[in-house]
Ligand SMILES: Nc1nc2c(ncn2[C@@H]2O[C@H](COP(=O)(O)OP(=O)(O)O)[C@@H](O)[C@H]2O)c(=O)[nH]1
């Protein structure tokens with residue numbers, strides 16, 4: 006078991022910073038305004054990710070309507086559904102919109118603009134959510150467990166979260182609980198060096214529950230503000246993995262009775278339905294409290310957030326917008342819907 010305690014007074018060696026990671030310089034890590042600027046700039050990138058979905062609304066859907074309005078009958082509703090169901094917003098949303106338009110407009114002539122309002126209302130209400138802020142402990146360290154399939158962006162999201170807390174002046178301790186892959190431990194160690202926060206690691210192959218145990222114990226004993234725990238995304242079997250997550254939760258609760266305060270499920274916005282189904286296993290086994298939707302920058306079809314909200318019934322707390330430390334933003338359903346419909 007090894008601890009890396011970086012005392013506040015220790016200078017962070019500038020040489021440890023990868024020159025390709027310009028946004029991750031230690032001086033920027035300490036500068037909250039730079040952090041906020043990056044996030045603001047990036048939310049533009051996130052809205053840009055909606056372009057394909059927005060375009061689709063304005064072409065395929067618009068084409069269904071004649072300028073003088075279109076009679077809403079079974080034939081029309083079928084055509085509308087066929088287009089809606091092909092979008093990245095998913096079958097449930099397609100059905101909801103078709104049924105609402107059928108209910109409100111059947112046997113009448115409906116105009117494109119009216120329909121667009123209906124579509125926007127339905128999307129907005131499907132995304133409505135409460136409790137998007139990260140829940141913090143009232144006393145003692147806030148413990149955040151991060152779960153998700155391999156490659157979804159767990160380790161990167163942990164680094165971004167740690168960077169945010171660190172920039173707020175909080176003392177952050179990371180726990181490298183993905184001991185299944187040696188590279189995963191090393192990856193988190195590199196991020197912790199770059200951010201200037203502490204980390205608990207063990208050799209690869211060690212029992213992840215014991216790493217978690219050590220990390221949370223240290224967070225309590227040394228009065229850290231936040232403790233973020235990485236986990237494996239894959240083991241020999243799915244059953245093993247779920248058992249392990251269960252054990253990890255029990256170990257955490259032994260130290261801090263009301264912890265973990267958050268169990269964040271990291272989902273890759275560019276992944277297909279298969280990855281989403283896999284992630285459902287995590288959400289059930291780990292008792293997830295919120296979603297981090299990573300790689301929204303790489304997904305031209307930002308509409309995927311709609312089926313994700315519907316299928317998981319968990320708030321999307323944060324979105325990942327790139328590979329750098331500052332590339333994370335809070336998810337705001339309102340600006341999302343506005344971005345989709347080109348409203349200001
Ligand atoms: N473009 C982009 N890439 C990301 C984002 N989050 C993670 N990645 C990349 O996705 C890959 C897998 O991420 P990693 O954090 O190692 O996933 P893990 O296996 O779940 O821990 C890495 O190459 C990351 O740089 C994001 O928000 N945007």
Ligand SMILES: [Mg+2]
Nearest residue numbers: 159160183189
């Ligand atoms: Mg990882």
